[in-house]
Amino acid sequence: MATAQTIDFRRVTLPDPLPLDSGRELMGVQVAYETYGELAADRSNAVLIFHALTGDQFVAGRHPVTGKPGWWERMVGPGKPIDTSRFHVICANVIGSCMGSTGPASLGPDGQPYAMGFPVITIRDMVRAQMRLLDVLGIGTLHAVVGGSMGGMQALSCAANFPERTGRVLAIATTARHSAQNIAFHEVGRQAVMADPDWQGGDYYGGKSPDKGLAVARMAAHITYLSEQGLTEKFGRQLQERDAKSFGFDADFQIESYLRYQGLAFTDRFDANSYLYITRAMDYFDLADEAGDKLADAFAPARETRFCLVSFDTDWLYTTADMREVVHALNAVAAPVSFVELSAPFGHDSFLLDVPALDRVVAGFLG
């Protein structure tokens, strides 16, 4: 299998240092990206898609590392809801990640991997890097920004911080602020990674990586992506390739072997330190806090931007109530906003899965 180390990613090196919310700055930042569809002569048809925690720039087509279809293959392509025969779609790997953009596995100024010497970044830092990418690509104003989950956080942050570049905002299954429960689940994952002796304080590059810890982190997170109802429908208490309980510690139940597989498969394509940094960025995310603790103030510069927000009724990670808070803040600054709660059985992961109603909302909003 190809690995991220052996792939010649399409990417740019930002010409200037990237200032970060921490006060530090990153030099020589690389941003890996993919595009789909042609840019119009007047450059008016660009749509920027932001990916989620463990996503990357490979929205459609075949993923060069996993060999699987892109993560939003069903949504992006000619004639699809985000129609690449009309729109020039751009998706960039966020900084801090591990699919070609600068992150903890990248070499720092001393020629060694940054590891835990990488600066702690924020959602806004991720967005800032992508705006710099657009500068390099010669794209000013975006027809729209689109994202689910952490991608939705970036979409909201983009509107708040770069309103002049943000034509429309489509934010799905997301929140303007990570809650205590959200932080708690991420903290369990981070502690699982850090408890793995192979983590070595982050200095595992070139050696054995902390796959066991990262797999446990992924398993814990994965539960939060699924609804209780969806789990019951998909797995219930069904046994895994056996007729009776084994009275042992093998994966007796299908849900157990499913989770073990999800945990293991994840370690093939993701860097453990990236997982630490990106979960940290999400936990730090609090749009209201950036604007002096009032969410409406964060959106005040974006009152000309059109928003569409979508939640799912079975999403218990970022709930309809979370989204409604965003709607209220947008209402308070009289920004044009439409909001819909869709019914889908898959929990948080609904934004990635077969929900035809979502397709209609996306296609309709992009116009």
Added chain:
Amino acid sequence: MATAQTIDFRRVTLPDPLPLDSGRELMGVQVAYETYGELAADRSNAVLIFHALTGDQFVAGRHPVTGKPGWWERMVGPGKPIDTSRFHVICANVIGSCMGSTGPASLGPDGQPYAMGFPVITIRDMVRAQMRLLDVLGIGTLHAVVGGSMGGMQALSCAANFPERTGRVLAIATTARHSAQNIAFHEVGRQAVMADPDWQGGDYYGGKSPDKGLAVARMAAHITYLSEQGLTEKFGRQLQERDAKSFGFDADFQIESYLRYQGLAFTDRFDANSYLYITRAMDYFDLADEAGDKLADAFAPARETRFCLVSFDTDWLYTTADMREVVHALNAVAAPVSFVELSAPFGHDSFLLDVPALDRVVAGFLG
């Protein structure tokens, strides 16, 4: 600090081998227990309390290992809802646990700790051991059995399997069957323990115990014990002893340091292998399955038993809907049952915390 190894527990050794649901049997089973209040001359006033996953026999008074008050101090004592001036309260450490009853840390027939050679046990096995304890103590019929969470599972199992000994059943915040989501959270915990190299396939006795893995397991489980609302009220996004985010990986948020503390403190008093065995027993629990897949059939022998079921509106681990299934099954066999959903902000842990309405229900039902 005292440890479980240095304490002279009050316990009995069962005279006969204990048959297990797995088909195996355990010889020389020890059951550690505590009692509170006097047994009446006619032996009619015994109340058996079943403890939860990480609980033990020290319901009230001072815990000899932790030095803290017993886990249900607020509920059990003279003049309290379970009034020890009227009732003879018994609570036994479940087999598989680590507070004096036979479990994986106990010495097996070969003079070595059982470790993972301990047989996989079930909730019914736990109850069976406690009925044998009552035989030794000369107690036939119980005035009532009482339990929350896994204690509630034992209470329901006791009614189904030993109806002639079970006068009344008070089952709180529990379920008749572990769901896929319940199993998933436990599986994450088990994988965290087993991923710790100090676990050594379970053979860590006498050496370093897998504290890091067990702490992660406890952290993940702990999130499920609390409500989202409770977490928000208690912690929100408050920072831990600092004015601003550190842009590092220390515990910036109070919820992070709280979870880290909970995970760490747990390893002082609990055996990792016991955690594996007891979570397995809970995951195997499915009362309907024991009766040919119909829950009502499980309760058919208990139609003369009086039941009281209590759920909490913020408990997302064992929900009101789970409890309602039990009520329907009891209705189907015309067993006398009262059911109440209480409002409390603490999630699943409400059964352990200050919920005055629960006190009234408990006192009222015990009569």
